[in-house]
Amino acid sequence: MSDHDKNDHSGQDRRGFLKCMAWAGTGAVFTVSGGIASSVSLGQAMAAPAKAGSFTFMQVSDSHVGFNKPANPDAAATYREAVGKILALPQKPDFIIHTGDITQLSKDQEFDDADQIIKAAGLQVFHVPGEHDMLDEGQGKAYLDRFGQGTKGAGWYSFDHKGVHFIALINVANLKPGGMGSLGADQIEWLEKDLAGRPSSQPIVVFAHIPLWTVYADWGWGTDDAAQALGYLKRFGSVTVLNGHIHQLTQKVEGNIVFHTARSTAFPQPVGGQGPSPGPLKVPTEQLHSMLGITTATFVRGSQPIALIDSTLAA
Amino acid sequence: MFKTLKAGALALALLPGCALALEWSSAAVAQAAAPAGPTVKIDNFVFGPQAITVSVGTTVTWINQDDIPHTVVANDKSFKSKVLDTDEHFSFTFTKPGEYGYFCSLHPHMTGKVIVKAG
Numbered sequence: 320m321s322d323h324d325k326n327d328h329s330g331q332d333r334r335g336f337l338k339c340m341a342w343a344g345t346g347a348v349f350t351v352s353g354g355i356a357s358s359v360s361l362g363q364a365m366a367a368p369a370k371a372g373s374f375t376f377m378q379v380s381d382s383h384v385g386f387n388k389p390a391n392p393d394a395a396a397t398y399r400e401a402v403g404k405i406l407a408l409p410q411k412p413d414f415i416i417h418t419g420d421i422t423q424l425s426k427d428q429e430f431d432d433a434d435q436i437i438k439a440a441g442l443q444v445f446h447v448p449g450e451h452d453m454l455d456e457g458q459g460k461a462y463l464d465r466f467g468q469g470t471k472g473a474g475w476y477s478f479d480h481k482g483v484h485f486i487a488l489i490n491v492a493n494l495k496p497g498g499m500g501s502l503g504a505d506q507i508e509w510l511e512k513d514l515a516g517r518p519s520s521q522p523i524v525v526f527a528h529i530p531l532w533t534v535y536a537d538w539g540w541g542t543d544d545a546a547q548a549l550g551y552l553k554r555f556g557s558v559t560v561l562n563g564h565i566h567q568l569t570q571k572v573e574g575n576i577v578f579h580t581a582r583s584t585a586f587p588q589p590v591g592g593q594g595p596s597p598g599p600l601k602v603p604t605e606q607l608h609s610m611l612g613i614t615t616a617t618f619v620r621g622s623q624p625i626a627l628i629d630s631t632l633a634a
Numbered sequence: 635m636f637k638t639l640k641a642g643a644l645a646l647a648l649l650p651g652c653a654l655a656l657e658w659s660s661a662a663v664a665q666a667a668a669p670a671g672p673t674v675k676i677d678n679f680v681f682g683p684q685a686i687t688v689s690v691g692t693t694v695t696w697i698n699q700d701d702i703p704h705t706v707v708a709n710d711k712s713f714k715s716k717v718l719d720t721d722e723h724f725s726f727t728f729t730k731p732g733e734y735g736y737f738c739s740l741h742p743h744m745t746g747k748v749i750v751k752a753g
């Protein structure tokens with residue numbers, strides 16, 4: 320696995336971007352690093368981080384606890400299965416990142432159920448809200464009451480872990496008519512300060528719900544003011560941007576920034592523009608699990624881009 | 635639920651001799667859309683009709699027919715629904731003439747307009 324990383328990374332000084340989208344078949348694992356995909360087994364992948372300072376963390380996304388429509392009559396059950404996959408990993412990850420849409424309708428019961436499910440993993444969880452987590456009367460107050468401790472504004476924060484700087488951004492608050500995701504001037508100003516003075520050699524991981532690059536504008540799959548935020552990240556040698564929202568894998572590399580969206584644990588959505596709307600995609604029941612999944616991110620010290628491995632809930 | 639009925643009606647329409655079942659379907663649909671007055675349907679992440687013209691005093695009702703929740707929020711915040719889950723609706727009575735742009739605060743690329751004419 321780490322061999323793949325090194326090989327792939329040698330081609331990374333190429334400017335412009337690479338875009339790829341792939342579906343892993345039943346039981347297969349999809350590896351991406353530097354924009355090049357290769358299939359390895361999850362066992363192989365997890366055997367990698369033996370080196371000192373190396374670590375693994377998980378990304379789960381769009382659990383939509385409370386969703387019970389035809390595309391998945393029990394989103395809580397598939398979220399539980401996703402947590403089961405994490406528990407079954409041969410090596411324990413350091414923590415979990417949840418990239419939003421924890422709940423379907425921001426109901427207390429949904430937040431409670433989601434908490435109970437993820438707690439079973441026995442790991443620390445770092446959250447950002449999706450637009451579905453902002454639907455209470457207080458427009459995000461319910462989320463902040465649970466997860467907002469020590470955060471700023473609508474809930475943004477950053478932390479360091481084993482030399483890697485993690486930044487949680489909120490792009491689902493105060494959305495403007497006709498627009499897409501939005502970070503807002505206050506958050507961008509905070510980001511500039513948060514990054515100032517950090518060495519460009521420090522690996523950065525940014526996570527937010529809506530993609531920080533425009534995947535498909537007609538469906539609002541992008542963030543209006545992301546360019547300014549990304550401008551502050553350009554000087555860093557290794558930046559990994561993890562998003563959710565679109566319930567499918569997408570990947571793009573621009574300079575030293577790797578953009579990646581994770582599968583949902585609840586229901587798939589169509590590829591941008593392929594269908595009448597970005598609504599839940601109803602697939603035959605036996606196919607559902609191969610379209611839901613989790614992402615394993617492995618940081619190996621000295622080998623630049625963080626290796627992202629997407630695995631499905633099938634098999 | 636609405637979607638399922640609609641799909642059911644469509645499938646039945648292709649078969650001969652199913653007029654009765656078809657009628658039952660439309661009745662159920664009509665029942666779901668309770669309030670009188672003009673309605674704007676939210677279907678496939680689109681407000682339809684996208685622009686609607688009414689006279690002062692008219693109550694407009696929005697119905698969400700998607701499997702995903704939406705909201706109806708005036709650009710100037712003069713009206714604002716709570717979150718509308720599948721089949722839920724929101725009504726607002728327009729008492730002043732003018733043009734009211736609105737959007738879905740979850741999916742802000744969804745926009746619509748109500749034009750209110752005097753008397």
Ligand SMILES: [Cu+2]
Nearest residue numbers: 704738740741
């Ligand atoms: Cu919406």
